[in-house]
């Protein structure tokens with residue numbers, strides 16, 4: 059018997075890069091896709107149980123972390139990442155049919171899109187005002203409104219076409235190879251099974267700022283052969299100069315080496331916010347260094363029990 063179709067929130071409206079990324083993830087055409095105007099609203103819908111999960115942008119290869127997402131996951135009520143999606147992003151400049159480049163005075167777009175097209179906009183529209191909006195597709199929809207006072211949007215081709223706009227320029231990103239990483243976020247529950255190609259995300263708060271505090275964190279991973287794929291310091295909001303560390307580590311919390319690292323962090327940090335263990339989008343298998351496989355940890359535990367004179371079942 060078919061189950062209830064899943065419901066997914068996303069940073070909308072229809073035609074955002076997040077929407078495109080979600081379509082690569084959702085196989086069931088009966089699934090309900092619900093657009094939200096902001097990352098905060100999409101995540102709140104998950105917390106409130108209005109949707110089962112939500113896809114939001116978290117990191118860009120050019121611009122870095124998406125603060126709205128990182129801070130909401132760090133300081134909001136607990137949520138966990140259950141999947142990640144990587145999407146190459148390409149931007150165009152879209153306007154109402156008939157508009158010429160010379161007529162463009164106000165350009166709307168998402169801050170990450172503005173940052174990724176900064177050089178192109180400075181070179182081709184030096185006098186134009188770039189105004190930030192909650193999403194690229196929302197910007198396109200606003201430009202398309204009859205009588206709109208804004209002239210153009212930086213958005214995806216799909217958004218430009220969807221809202222009846224015409225391309226004044228395409229492929230305008232300063233870096234043609236930019237990739238954005240999106241995460242599917244759900245309410246906390248049992249962590250999915252390890253796949254051998256997983257990532258674990260945590261945010262770490264230090265007890266105090268002492269010499270080698272960051273080294274102490276890194277040692278927990280390094281000494282267990284756990285590689286990191288991202289580390290970012292974020293303000294703690296307490297006082298200027300006080301930072302927490304958002305870290306993505308290779309592996310799953312069920313892997314013994316990562317579990318040991320997590321326990322080391324728990325012992326040494328003021329707070330460890332667990333943001334989930336989930337399959338890597340690129341499916342690259344984790345490189346397990348000699349002596350750090352589950353079997354090695356099991357053998358070490360068995361050895362220790364024997365040292366203590368305890369009978370260990372073989």
Ligand SMILES: O=C(O)C(=O)Cc1ccccc1
Nearest residue numbers: 074075076168170171193194
């Ligand atoms: O505004 C959008 O379309 C989004 O999904 C956010 C975003 C903006 C710029 C690059 C990647 C994602």
